[in-house]
Structures are given as structure tokens and as C-alpha cells.
Amino acid sequence: MENHRFGLSIGNVSKTYANGVQALNNISLDIPAGMYGLLGPNGAGKSTLMRTIATLQEPDEGQIFLGDIDVVNQKEAVRQTLGYLPQEFGVYPKSSAEELLDYFAVLKGISNRAVRRETTEALLKQTNLWDKRKQKLGGFSGGMRQRFGVAVALLGNPRLLIVDEPTAGLDPAERVRFLNLLGELGENSVVILSTHIVEDVSELCTNMAIINKGQILLEARTLEAVAALKGRIWRKLIDKNILPAIDEEHQVISAKILSGRTMVHVYSPEMPGDGFEPVEPDLEDVYFSTMAGCYGQISQQQKGEVIAL
């Protein structure tokens, strides 16, 4: 019940920039508590959506509610329970990590000095920055800075955590740790993870959406979305030069170079023959088939089937 109260519902949000780019086109989403993945290529409108939820941008139309809070008109209330890690951010190069984190702790309303010290200490330890807490932020590496950003975002135990492309600057080990941390946090908060890395979502997010060109292409439970593709993805290792021919005949959703040859995945409800072999679908296939425009067909089919039942 409580989960429901703190869900985020986005209704018919649109945004067009002054230069005519339509960043968000009538977007509606229901985001329950837990980890929510927002997948999409660069320029899809993810960051615009994230910033709009993070009260840093006004939608032209539509409403956003976090539980009972009207995000567009009650920004202050949202900010009080918000953690935000933007895609790109800088730091004061001459401040130390501890100092700046303490500063943000005050901004986030943690007034009691002792509590604040406890909080910042815990966060610095969790982000593995404790040993470097006295070091100037100007000397931090990209990963360290990213971790620092995480620590800031986690200040004040936010009920809405928005992380925009968080794993971009992390090395593989850091990425795993970070995702684990997020996963645990997601148990009683809304955590929106915006990314273009499919693995981030597949490993953690119960729910997800795929966005492109300002529109939601797919909104689904991650496992169900993968399951729905079962038996429809086929693969074949081919020479690069026959890819155009294959593309003409089949609905190719991805093509990867694999030791000098090309591995193509195609979408097909039936066995395509031609030396294609079935493959166990994963979220990447969901992503690519959605981007290729195939996934919409099955979800409609499935819905149709449900109604027919």
C-alpha cells in the first residue's frame, strides 16, 4: 500500500524546446516503487524526462504526481524527498569530498550536526570514498567523482531517486557495486535509472520502459518483456557482405561483429530457415526489436489474444 502511495505517475507530458525539437511527446508512465529502468538511445528524451521529474524543467503539458505531490506545482515538496544524479555534473575543485557532502547535507535539510556527521560518514564509506574524504575534489578521477555524486544523491534517504546514465563513468567493478546499492535502495523508494546500457536494466529493474524520439515505445515488466519474445528471435553467423541481402529478406534487429564475421539476430514469429537457429531472447533483443518496431506487434497481438480468451 505504501508502495502505491509513493509511486510516480506521469500523465500526457509533452515538451518542445524553443529550437523546435520535440523532446517529449505525450508521455504517460506509471512507475511503482522499486527500480525502474528507462532505456533509450542518446537523444531519445531521457534526460529531459529525468530533469522534468527532478523539478528542473517545466513540461509544456501534462501532470506528474509523486504519490500525492504535484511535481510541477509543488516543486519544494518534491525536492525534499528527491535524490538526483544528473548525467553530467562538476564539483568545486578546491573543496574536499567531506566538506562538500556536508554542505549538501545542510541543503537537504539535515540540520543536526551530529546526525549530519553520521550520515556523511556512512555515505562516504558506502561509496568507498572514506579514505579520500580529505582530498580535494579537483583531483578526483571520473569514477570517484561519480561515486561522490551518488553519495550526494543518497543524502536524506530520498523516496524518489533519479539517476541519469550513472554507470557511464564507472569501471566494471564499480558498476556492479553501484547497481547493487541501488537495488537495495529500490526496496522502498522509487528509483528511476535512465540508461542506454541494457545490462543495467536487465540485472536490476523489475519494470522498465523504452523511449525513443520523445515517445514511449514499450512499458513492461522486464521479465515478461523478455518472455514475450521467446521463440521469436533467431540468429545466424554470416559474412558481412551478405548482410544487405539478409536485411531485405528478414527483419534484422541487430548485427554484431564476432571474430571477423557478423552475427545477426532477426525477429520472426516462425522459423525463418536459411540456417537460422533459435536463440534464448534477452533484454537486448527486447530493446533492439522495440527500436526496430517489431515489439509493438507482439504486445498488441498478445493483448488481442488476452481479449480473445
Next chain:
Amino acid sequence: MKFQRIFALEFSYQIRRAVTWLYFAFVLGFTFLVVIGNYMSDAQEGYFLLNGPIVIATVAVLGIVHWLLVGASVAGDAATRDMQTRMHSLTFTAPTSKAAYLGGRFLAAFALNVLILLAIPAAILIAIYLSGVEAEILGPFRLAAYLTTYFYIVLPNAFFATAIQFSLAALSRRAMGSYLGGALLFVAAYVFGMVLQDTEEWGILVDPMSFTPVMSNLTNWSPLERDTRLLLLEGSFLANRLLWLSVSLGMLAFTYVRFRLALPETGRKQTSGKLLKPDVATPDRLNWGTGKALPNVRGTYGFATHLRQLRLITWKSFLQLAKSVTGLPLLAALALLMGATIQGNLKSKGVPLLPRTDFVLDLLTAPLTQPEPFWIIIALLTIYYAGELVWRERETGLSEIANAAPVPEWVLFLSRFLAPSLVLMVWHAFLITVGIVAQAALGGSYPEIGLYLQVIFGLQLVDCLLFALLAVFVHVLVNQKFVAHLVALIAYSFIAYASNLGIDHKLFLFASSPRWSYTDMAGFGSSLIPWLWFKVYWVAWALLLAVLVRLFWVRERESSFTSRLHLARLRFTRSTAMVFAAAVASILLFGGYIFYNTNVLHDYKSASETRVQSATYEQRYRQCRNVPQPLLTGVNLKVEMYPKLREVEIRGTYFLINNNPVPIDSILLATGAGLETDEITFDQPARQVLADEEQSLGIYVLAKPLYPGDSLKLSFRVHFKAQGFSNSGADTYLVGNGSNFRNYEWLPVLGYQPYREIDEAGARKASGLTPRPATASLYNVEARQYTAFPEQINFEAVAATDMDQVVVAPGSLRRTWTKNGRRYFHYVSDAPIQNEYNFFSAKYAMHVARWKDVTIEIFYPPGRTENLERMVRSVKASLDYYSKQFGRYPYRQLRFVSYPGYGMGNHAAPINTTAEEGFFLLDPKNDPRGFDLVTAVVAHEVSHQWWGNQLKPANVEGAGLITESLAWYSAIGVLEEHYGPGSMQRLLSFLQEENENPRTRAALPLLQANDWYQNYRKGPLALYGLSQYIGRKQVNEALHRLFQKHSTGTKPFPTSLDLYRELEEVTPDSLQSLLHDLFKANTFWDFEAEQVTATQTKSGNWQVTLNVSTSKMVVDSSGVETKVPMNDWIEVGVFGEDKEGGERGAPIYLQKHRLRSGTQTVTVTVPRKPARAGIDPRHLMIDWKMEDNFGKVKIGK
């Protein structure tokens, strides 16, 4: 090739930006306003032609000095944009040479600046030829004037500024570096020039923008030179250009050597010498915690939290500002520099003043509307600080995180206002420290800490904080950092120079108010109340601005106007609306109250309205100027002064007599402005036929004409009560302590008053009045009928004031008594006085002495006893000398009466000489020249009891020769007679000091001179020089005769021609030509001792040979110099060994020799060994190059 690409890319990038063209428009607009607002009126007054070459050059330097910050933006951007946009990782790694990279960028910046600076000649041409300037104030168009200005000033300055700013920015890798450079250049131009103005050559050399030399040329050149002379590359100006060219090239070379095409982070790390531990990611070290361990702490929100946030952000922002080089270190350096100027500025005519707190504070403070160099820098820094803070988070990239934090806009805004405010408070604290240290170092006075705190933190800081708020407001609203800098700069210039643009009313000029003043004697007097009302009004405006800032604070990513407006509407909550309404209501309320005071209680007149009023007076009543009027012969007054209530009531009677040969039937009576005059009655039937309220003037017709010799009594009542305040502050006539008013401003006056006419030629023309010279010609016979205060009156007054104060008026104090808790004073003049007198009321201390039957009284500010004995001694010596030399002192008192003020001025009214408070702070004991200014000035003022008060010159050219020159000449005599030749020589040297200040030689001859230098310096020196040729006795005899003939006060009044005639009488024929050269022509001699040798003769004497060169010329009032042949008696002097301290030794030989123009040899024989010898060693002739008159004697074989 690469060089060209880099140049072209940078140039085209910047030239496409709107801000570049905004800069162009700014320089264009500013320069245009300088021409129209500043110099056009001077040209109309006839000081110069508006397109005179030096005027064009002056406008150009003014434009350039204000362009510096614009130039900083262009140069800084070119030098650091790659670093700022982090594109340097691409550009620096490209195979580009350092020379091509830096060279291309620098030249592009230089080219852009040159382009922007084309606005200067463009604006001058537009202002002169396209804005309807009248042809009378223009000379012929000369291309050379523009070319010399552009190529000798604009282009080199652009190069110097761009080179220095570019270098600083490139080396510091921050655009801020170039702003720092701009500020340094600005300081060098404005401040150093001012500080070093005594040592002119240095002032010229050190000024990279050539502001000092050009401005001094404008004042020092003759009218002819101003209109025609081109500014050429010569002398110290050329040296200046070469010096700064080499400095600029040196900076560029240094930049080339030091600049590294490397990433700034790596560069910085190596300089700091700290190596970071490599951040190797071993999996087990990356032991991030788990969510379970996350602190389950949530923020609490509410007003208390917001206050804590405010405190923290403010403090962090303050630290950021304070720690940077442009923060407290720069302010501390400025404060030190300002402290260093205190000693130099706390002087009057080279005499140190006791460093009393009120005077030190006057030096340390300046209102926003009257910028002084240091305060201009503070204003610029304030703008810079505001920009840094408003943009800090966005520039570091932290804004998205910070803006998503639950901090209300008002906290974000207020912290950005409070942080620079704190910095400014520290600056003010520095000022207090500097003031106290200076007082302690100079000695003789105790710092009044309470007063420091009150004035610096209570008054001065308010202006600064108001401006800081304005700067934040501009930065938030404009939301483009550099455009906002520019807008704020324009706003500041506007505030500072608005009066030049005709905006006088302080209700329209942000943060402006009438000035406060505080002196020990009067305290704040009446100055604080109007100051306070205006400031409250501006604080209300500040509140309104603050609301707007909150509404438009940029937090979201989008910055389009519509989206900001939309947000502002959302933020316009009930509480905001209430604050907004309160601000508007306060503005209306306080503004209304101020308006009621300035425009209803007082007659607010702009400068042009005042001019119209004066013009109307002349147009309506000039026809009455020769209508016979009765003469005032006696005044009887009952004066009730209420200093605490700031009120006076005067009942008066005038005794008038018809001294004209014709009957009088009508009387023109003008009453004082700004007070009530009523109950005007004559002792004969009369009726008012005209009442001109605008001019405070009435015409009365007598029922029976007043026949020659008949007398008439006029009674009246005058009532003054200080009513609130006007746009220029509250009246200072009646204040708690130190009240003072004069009859001419307040009491009725008969007849047409020529002094109310407009004198300036331009203003006369603009008002449609017939042209006339500002001062009537010496040869205008009709004008000899007028003098400033023609009547000699018998004076009697009973004046009362509060119990604790004393009233001073002219005449003998017959009786004093108390009644109804008030003190009464009865003054009666023993002999007629000139109709000019003051009433004073203050808590005076009194010092009394006697000379024969004359009582000497000094009414001084309690405690200021330092100079009393000195003053008394000088008064006694003066009375003694003048009464012997010129004539009797007619009164039985002689007083000096102090009144509050920062000045040192004295004014010799009959019997009572008024002395401003500062005069009592003069500290001649510590004068390094050993010169006693107090004694000299007292002798000068006492002398006015003869020259000016008894002998009144006609109001024509050369009147100052009779009053001021004779007063100083007489004082020289007092010093010689009573203080010895050493004292006299020091006074002469003091008067001669002024010869070394550069000024134009163009002038009228002394007999027609009206300017300060000729009246106060050249005149007495010429008279002294003459006395050394024809004898002091002879000169004094001539003065005695002049005095005897003309001190009766009958018309026509004497002129300098009468003085000249008496001097001719006593001058032998052989020296008549000298008399002529000194007084009837503007003559300059030039003496130079080229070589001086001496050999000892067999008899033991020394034969001294001087090779001298001499010349003589006459300069007319437009500056045309004519060499004239010389054949004059000139002194030749030989002097013994120098005294200790380098002073010239005693003369061994001093004789006049007849010398001709050109080089010649003079040989004299002296009994002792000579050390120095020279020609005209006592500077009896007018020779401005005094130091080359001498030579050290070379001993030959």
C-alpha cells in the same frame, strides 16, 4: 596557414556574437554621451571648440578607460575559451604550434578590439556632425585630429590593453585574469595618475592609457592650443607610448615562453608538487556498502532549516570570494593604498591638518553618486563579485544537483547578496583600521571609534549594499554573465554621471541621497534626516528588486523569457505578493513624503529652471537698474534665533536716504528666497503696485516722492523655519550648533541687483539674453558705478539665542542679558560698516586679546586651541603694520568666528572674519617647509579690512588685484616687518609654488585679471618684485594714497587703473617699462644660468663668471606668444656655502645688472668663496622655470 585559420576562426566566432556588437554599441553610446553631456556645455561656455584636437583626444581616452572591461571580455575569451569549454583536449592535442595558436588568438582579439574601438571616432563624428551641434562651437574639420587620436592613442592603447589582458588570461587560464588586467589598467590610469599628480612626469609615464597626460593638456593648454594644437608623439608622451609598448611586448613574450599547450589539471598538479595515488580499482577495495547500512535520516524542513541553509551558503560563498586574489587580498591592498594617500590628502595648501576623525572619515568615504577612484574600484568589484556568485554553480557544473536540493529561491538569492555584503563589510572594517592607523601614525588626534563605526557601518556601507543588490539583480535578470557585467557597468556610470545628463532629482537615481556631513562642531547637524528618508526609500526599492530577483531566479535549465515569466507567475505566492505590495507601498509612501519635502515644502528647481528664473529676473527688471533708489544708511534688527527649533524671527528697520539729485517715487524691493517676509511698512504712505512672487520682489510707490536729502524708514519682519528638506538636503542655516546666516540671502534688498544676472556666455545665449562679457571690461566706465556691497551702514542689533550658545554679530557688544531662558546680545557698530554681515550662534570658546584700543576675539570650536596665540600675534602685527602704512583701523573689535565645515576657508566681512572649522585644524608646526600658513592667512584676512571692506573696487576686470593681490602683498610686508626675512621668504616661496603647477600662459594682463592664480599669486609677487626695484616704501606710499582717495566709498568705485596710476607716480622713469611689463602686459621672462665658474684672484677675492641666457615674451589671452627684446635690470646673485638641509646659503653678492635677450656673460667679484650663483635668484620677475636660474659654481684655476 594554421595561424590564419586560428585567427579567422576566432575572429569570425566572436564577431558573430551579439555581445560583440553590444560592446560596440556601448562604446559608441558612452562616447557620444561624453561629447554631448560633458563637453558640449564647456564648448558653449567658450572654453574650447568642440572639435578641437585635444578635446577629441580627451573624449577618446575617456571612452577607452571605460572600454577596458569590454576589452577584457574579448581578450579573456580569446585566450581561455578552449579551457572554459574543455575543448582544449581537442585543440591542444592537434599539431598546432604555440606561436600559431597564441598569435592567432591574440591578433584576433586585438583586431576585434580595434574594431570595437572604431566606435570612438564614429561616436565623436556622430555627436559633432549629426546631432545638431551649433556651428559656432565648431572649428573647421581636420582629419589629422582624428588620425592622431586614433593612431597615437586609440590603437596603441588597444594594443597595450589587449596584450596585457590576453597574457594574464592565458597564463592564469581563466578569463578572470583579463578582468584583473583591466582593473589594473583602470587603476593605473585613474588612481596612480591622481596620486602622482604632484610629480607630473611620473604620472604621465605610469599611465598606460595616457589618461593623465591628455587630461592635463586639456586644462593646461592655452585656448589657442586647445583649438588648434595636435597631440603629437613627443616628450614624455612619446616615452609613455614606448614604455608601454615594451611592457606589452614583454608580456606577450613572457606568455609565449610560459604558456603550455597542456591540460590545466596536469599543469596544476605538477606545480603543486602533489601526486595523487593512482586510483587502481582492485575489486576488494571497492567495497561499497549496502543499502541496509544506509543512514535512514531524512531532512527536516521549515524556516529554521532555511536559515541554516542561508547561513551555510552565505558563508561558503563568502569564503570563495574572500579567499580569491580579487577578494580580501585585493581589498587589503586597496585599503593600504588608500591609507597611504591619507597623509597626502589630509593637507591644505601643503600644510598638514590634525588628523581628526571627522576629517579622516571625510577622506575615506564617498557616496555612490560621487565616485572617487577607490570607490569606483569597489563598485566594479561588487559587480564582479555578484557575477561570480550568481554563476558559480552553473560554471562548475554543480547547478543541477544544487538546484534540485530543497532550498527555496529566497535562500539562494539572499545568500548571493549577503556574501558580497560580508566582503564589503570586511572592506569597511579595513577602512576603519586604516583610518585609525593613519591617525595614530600622524599623531595629534585620538580616533573616535564610535564615530568610525557610525559613519562607516551606519552610512557608507548602506550605499555599498544597495549597489550590491542592484548588481545581483542585474546579473539574475540579464542571465548572461558578460552582458550583465556590461549592463551593471552602464547602470553604475549612469548613477555616477547622471547629473551631467541633466537628471538632478534624487528620487530618480538609484541609491542617491543628499550627502551627510559630520564635523566635530556641528555633528551631523541637519544632514542626517534627509539622508535617512532617501535611504529608506531606496531600501524599499531594494526590497522590490529583491522580490523580482526571487521571482526570476534561474533554477531551471531553460532561460527563455517566456518560461522564466511562467515560472515567476508560479512563484508569485501569497507571501511574495504581500512583500511585493509592502515594497510598493513603502516606495509610494516614502517617495511621497520625500516629494512633499523636496517639491512642495521646497521649490525644486533643476539647473535649467534656475537659469530660467535668473534670466527672467534680468529680462523683467534690468530696465530698473538706473532708476534712482534710496541709499541704505542704517540697520536696526531684533533677531530671535532658535537653533534647536531651527527657526529665526527678525524684525528690522532700514534707515534710507535719497542721495540722488532727483526725487524718488517708487522702490524696488527684493526679499529673501525660501522664507517669509511680511509686515513691510514705510514710515510714509506707500502702496504696493507689483508683487512678483516668483522672483520674491515687489514695487512700492510712495504717496509723496522722496526728495533729495530726505530720509525714509522701512520696517519688515522676516521669519525662517527650516521645513523638512530639499533635493540637496536640509538647510544648514539653523542647526543645533553652529548656525550662521548672512544678510544678503535673507534680508530685503533695494534696487536692481546686477549680481543676480547670468554671467556665463553660453547660458546667456541659451536664455536669449544679450551677450556681454562675464565680467565687465576694465575700460567700461559705466560699470564703475557698481560694487558688491556698496552701502556703508550703521549697524545695531539685539539678537537672542538658546541659553548655552553665543551670538556673534558685527560691532561692539554693548550688553548681554538673559530673559525667559534665552541669552540676549546687543551689538552696535562704532563706525559705519559695509553692508555685509553674518549672525552666528554656537557653543563657542572664546579667546581675547587687545591691540591698543582694539579688542581681538577669536570664537573658536572648543578644544581647538593649537593656533590661537599664533592668530592673535598675527592680528596684532597686521593691525600695527596696516594702520601705519595705509590708514586707521576704524573699528574697536576684530574677530575671527568659526563655523562648521570641512573647509579651511576664511572670509573677511567687516570686523568679523568667518573661518571654517578646518582652519582650526591646520598644523603649521609640522609643515615640512617651515611655513606658517595660519599667520600668513590671518595677516591676509586682516588686510581685507582695508582692501575690500574699506576700499571697495568696482565690479570690473582686475578687481581681484585690489582686493586679493593687495591683501597678500600687505601680508608679505607684515611678515617681513614683524617676523623677519626668513618668514617672509617662506611666504614668497609658498606663493611661488603655484608657478610650478602646469597651466596655460595665455591670460589677460594683471590689471584685467580675474582668475585665481593671477589674483592670489602672480599679483602679490609682481607687487613684491616691483617693491624690490622701486622700494617698499614707495609702493606702500602709492597704496596709502590709493586708500586715502577711494576709501570713502563714493562713486565711481576705483579700479586697477587707479592703482596703476598711483604706482606710476612713485616709479622712476627708468623703471616705467618694468611696471608696464608686470601689470599692463602678460609678460614672461626666461632666465637660465648655463654655466657658472669662479677663480680666485691674487688679492684673495673670487671672480665669478656667469654664462646666462635670457628671453622675454608677451602672451595674449588666446595664447599667442610674441618674443620681445629685453633690456631690463635683472638681479645677479652669488651665494656662499649651502646651509644644512640644502637650503641656499647667504648672499655674498646681489646687484641688478642690465641684461639683454640672448646669451651673455656677467662677471662679478666677491670677497668670499662662492657656492652657487644665478640670475634673478629671488624670482622677482615672472619666470615659471625657476630651478634653472641657478648654477653650482665650478671652481677654476
